[in-house]
Amino acid sequence: MTDSLDERITRSRTLLSDHDLAGLADLLSDLREHEVTRLLERLDADDRAVLFRLIEKDTALGVFESLDPPLRGELVDALRDDHVVALFEDLDPDDRVELLDELPASVARRLLSGLSDGERTLTAPMLGYPRGSVGRRMSPEYVRLRPDTTAAEALAAVRRDGRDAATVHVLPVADDTLVCTGSVTLGDVATAEPGVRVGDFVADAPTVTATTDAEVAARLCLEYRTAAVVVTDSERRVLGVLTVDTAARILEDAEDEDAARAGGSEPLRRPYLSTPVGTLVRSRVVWLLVLAVSAVLTVQVLEIFEDTLSAVVTLALFIPLLTGTGGNTGSQAATTVTRALAVGDVRTRDLGRVLFREVRVGASMGALLGALGFVVAGLVYDWHLGLVIGATLLAVCTIAAAVGGVMPLCAKAIGVDPAVFSTPFISTFCDATGLIVYFTIASAILDI
Amino acid sequence: MTDSLDERITRSRTLLSDHDLAGLADLLSDLREHEVTRLLERLDADDRAVLFRLIEKDTALGVFESLDPPLRGELVDALRDDHVVALFEDLDPDDRVELLDELPASVARRLLSGLSDGERTLTAPMLGYPRGSVGRRMSPEYVRLRPDTTAAEALAAVRRDGRDAATVHVLPVADDTLVCTGSVTLGDVATAEPGVRVGDFVADAPTVTATTDAEVAARLCLEYRTAAVVVTDSERRVLGVLTVDTAARILEDAEDEDAARAGGSEPLRRPYLSTPVGTLVRSRVVWLLVLAVSAVLTVQVLEIFEDTLSAVVTLALFIPLLTGTGGNTGSQAATTVTRALAVGDVRTRDLGRVLFREVRVGASMGALLGALGFVVAGLVYDWHLGLVIGATLLAVCTIAAAVGGVMPLCAKAIGVDPAVFSTPFISTFCDATGLIVYFTIASAILDI
Structure with missing residues (x-):
């Protein structure tokens, strides 16, 4: 895998200099999302934008989300406006907030105003939390269960609402006042007898308030080895979830920073060879x-x-x-x-x-x-x-x-x-x- | 939480010196599994063994599994034989193999021979893989789906077999020859229409062979942000899964090692203050x-x-x-x-x-x-x-x-x-x- 990726990088550079877009599209269609990310990271900013436009839509979103934040900012600069607006609409709210932090205020305002009402309603409250807090990194899209829901009903709810949620592996449990009484995992639900009520096996889940430092929340998520930590307001009302993916990413950035500082330099926040x-x-x-x-x-x-x-x-x-x-x-x-x-x-x-x-x-x-x-x-x-x-x-x-x-x-x-x-x-x-x-x-x- | 844990450590030391076992049991029953682990880590070996015996059985297993390996070895030394045998029987196969590596060969042999047939059958093949390979860290307990299983049947299989599995979040897909064609997540299954066949949405999952370096496999697991990587033999027959929990643990140990080496020392593999x-x-x-x-x-x-x-x-x-x-x-x-x-x-x-x-x-x-x-x-x-x-x-x-x-x-x-x-x-x-x-x-x- 390593070898062929290197060859592909060389080949993509040749194709780029030949302006062979069909050849490039062909090359990209053979790669996994994760490999496309690696390839893009190793190109310079202009080539990256050319290649990014050739990725099919579904893959493009995932690739964009897994690029380092400064590279995302550059990409937004280089893409056509309508392309950016469409991409921005499809991003998960937490990735959207992270991207906004990278962009000049004027661009950020324009993008926000171009959002559909539904997505703007999800995103706007997150922007109110302080920088570095978990409120800006959580996902407001989750599947909530009531304590009196049965396991079978819970599975039906997951089937109905799960596709849009950031995770279906942790399901916050809350009554209609939204006050969190804990959470269950999809594994718990799937292995429970169909008639058992969620309230009977709800677990005392780790929760954090939205103003908690994102790194602290991320560490909690990994320490409890859970797929997501429930994020609440100060009255324990559920606001969203911090998924383990995001938590891992937050900690990776923090480790980059620590590793750099320990060696007496500042973190790069982007791949070494493209810095x-x-x-x-x-x-x-x-x-x-x-x-x-x-x-x-x-x-x-x-x-x-x-x-x-x-x-x-x-x-x-x-x-x-x-x-x-x-x-x-x-x-x-x-x-x-x-x-x-x-x-x-x-x-x-x-x-x-x-x-x-x-x-x-x-x-x-x-x-x-x-x-x-x-x-x-x-x-x-x-x-x-x-x-x-x-x-x-x-x-x-x-x-x-x-x-x-x-x-x-x-x-x-x-x-x-x-x-x-x-x-x-x-x-x-x-x-x-x-x-x-x-x-x-x-x-x-x-x-x- | 931090404060009260410190107070509890002080209180537990007082109770230990007073031999107040009832008071200690009371103190322990208030703590989460994760806090009990922290408390035990900060005591010396003898006190740790006294306290460990007082933990209720269900919690004890989880606490034992989350202690650093050398502390587990010491604990086995300090506990009564029948207690150790019972604990060993209840451990997950991967934790069992890790523990065996910490123990003198004679103790390891005795513990292995005390295992029930079922658990020994799961554990013995893992011991055949080289040290440091993923074969020793994988879990052989997983829920396998056939390509022609429907989503509804898959959920039924999870309900039936999921309790014993290391994870139900990633389900390897393989026909009766056990050759892996990919995997699906429980989320995929739960959000699919009940009649859809698993073969129609099976994804090309990252797999590793059992002899792969455990750190490489763990990095793959985290890089693909998956709940588990499927472990196969050289003919792609499924042997087990490496869960993200174990992967995180492997990488944490590797980071300990890297951090220590970068500062010119060897990793401690146990908490600083109890070293x-x-x-x-x-x-x-x-x-x-x-x-x-x-x-x-x-x-x-x-x-x-x-x-x-x-x-x-x-x-x-x-x-x-x-x-x-x-x-x-x-x-x-x-x-x-x-x-x-x-x-x-x-x-x-x-x-x-x-x-x-x-x-x-x-x-x-x-x-x-x-x-x-x-x-x-x-x-x-x-x-x-x-x-x-x-x-x-x-x-x-x-x-x-x-x-x-x-x-x-x-x-x-x-x-x-x-x-x-x-x-x-x-x-x-x-x-x-x-x-x-x-x-x-x-x-x-x-x-x-």
């Missing part, structure tokens, strides 16, 4: 500058110790080794604690416990590395220098593990994404601290 | 040692240039700044490309394109940082030194971005997990290269 070099530079250069400016701290620390350095130039040889080891220890601790925070194993109030653990972990590793450093540097250079290196490794590992472990918790406590206090930041901080420790110990032991 | 300090040390110390030994390279590089250093000690002041910036640039590139590899945006054959992009990105950022470095170092020290710093920043950023971008692809090409060539590795490599560049440029410009 312009300028955008790549912008996604990284700010962090790189901030880090480089912080690193000026290390120059200043070293300036303080310039006399010590002049006296024993050999000390300079170990600077990258010592700062590197500190940075590595710090990033190990930070990665572990950030991950533990993300999956909920650790909370900010555990700061004391985390600190105590990381100090012990750091000191253990520092003792081992320090002993090694003492022996090796002692044998190669002299035992005094060995002692300086050994003692510095012990101190640096302990401090770095403690700082690396505690930083993500501090970030979280002050409301900053822990991934922002990323590995590179901790490295820079540990570099400066490590240098102070190193030269202080060196001055003392070598008596400079 | 002994010794285990934390072991998960990190090997990588830290390997990195420290690699960093000895930087000492050797600096030794070569010791005369240059003695002549101009000021050069030493910039070592951490320059190596740090190189390391940061490299890790930005590596993170972006590793992520792009993981989500399939980039493949190993794209090496040339990645290299070309990263060289341009690195050179752009290096030009900017270099210009800044030139001006600042020129003003503060002198213009010759400014030129050295500026030129080094340009060279180091370009090299680091290229190395950082290409390393994950090389790792993948030789069959190594790209996350293993982690940020710390790239930093160390860039440190050594950066120092060579720095002192070569310094020697030339300062004419030492």
